[in-house]
Amino acid sequence: DSGVTQTPKHLITATGQRVTLRCSPRSGDLSVYWYQQSLDQGLQFLIQYYNGEERAKGNILERFSAQQFPDLHSELNLSSLELGDSALYFCASSRTELNTEAFFGQGTRLTVV
Amino acid sequence: GQNIDQPTEMTATEGAIVQINCTYQTSGFNGLFWYQQHAGEAPTFLSYNVLDGLEEKGRFSSFLSRSKGYSYLLLKELQMKDSASYLCAVSPMNTGFQKLVFGTGTRLLVSP
Numbered sequence: 001d002s003g004v005t006q007t008p009k010h011l012i013t014a015t016g017q018r019v020t021l022r023c024s025p026r027s028g029d030l031s032v033y034w035y036q037q038s039l040d041q042g043l044q045f046l047i048q049y050y051n052g053e054e055r056a057k058g059n060i061l062e063r064f065s066a067q068q069f070p071d072l073h074s075e076l077n078l079s080s081l082e083l084g085d086s087a088l089y090f091c092a093s094s095r096t097e098l099n100t101e102a103f104f105g106q107g108t109r110l111t112v113v
Numbered sequence: 114g115q116n117i118d119q120p121t122e123m124t125a126t127e128g129a130i131v132q133i134n135c136t137y138q139t140s141g142f143n144g145l146f147w148y149q150q151h152a153g154e155a156p157t158f159l160s161y162n163v164l165d166g167l168e169e170k171g172r173f174s175s176f177l178s179r180s181k182g183y184s185y186l187l188l189k190e191l192q193m194k195d196s197a198s199y200l201c202a203v204s205p206m207n208t209g210f211q212k213l214v215f216g217t218g219t220r221l222l223v224s225p
Binding site for chain 1: 144146161
């Protein structure tokens with residue numbers, strides 16, 4: 001158990017819908033990262049937050065957004081869902097931005113039908 | 114940009130040694146990471162190399178050569194539980210350490 005908690009574990013929804021994925025980082029970790037893993041693309045960095053502020057952006061679609069709250073948990077919002085958004089979404093956390101080791105949650109498996 | 118290449122799949126026998134290679138083309142990076150991922154599970158951190166050379170950590174070692182754009186992960190005394198995907202990743206220059214660019218991973222199958 002990495003100490004990073006993601007909910008829900010599984011999510012099935014229809015095209016065009018909107019979902020919210022939640023991540024609670026390890027106790028004391030200030031930095032949260034979101035990754036998408038699909039079969040054909042591998043693990044792709046989406047976005048990073050540090051102590052409530054957005055720090056880095058990767059290949060995140062405009063239909064996707066995220067935020068980190070004062071209690072440091074983070075949410076990833078996915079809207080106007082398409083079939084291609086079906087993937088495993090991982091959240092990871094680290095103590096600071098300088099830590100080389102990040103701890104991943106177990107992921108949320110999103111299926112868009 | 115970054116282009117990371119790893120073999121798609123490898124097989125090895127329990128007790129043996131296996132080397133998983135990773136080559137990359139990048140304009141610069143902070144360091145190179147290796148992660149292990151069992152099917153359907155979260156990636157777990159194995160190693161991080163910033164300088165050239167070998168980093169040893171128990172049965173696992175990782176090597177980096179920046180001049181050759183090359184890294185490898187060496188797994189010794191293979192166990193059945195080592196069957197997993199091994200992901201090579203780089204942390205691009207001028208970004209936080211964890212804005213990682215991953216390769217597609219090498220699936221290792223360890224047989225008895």
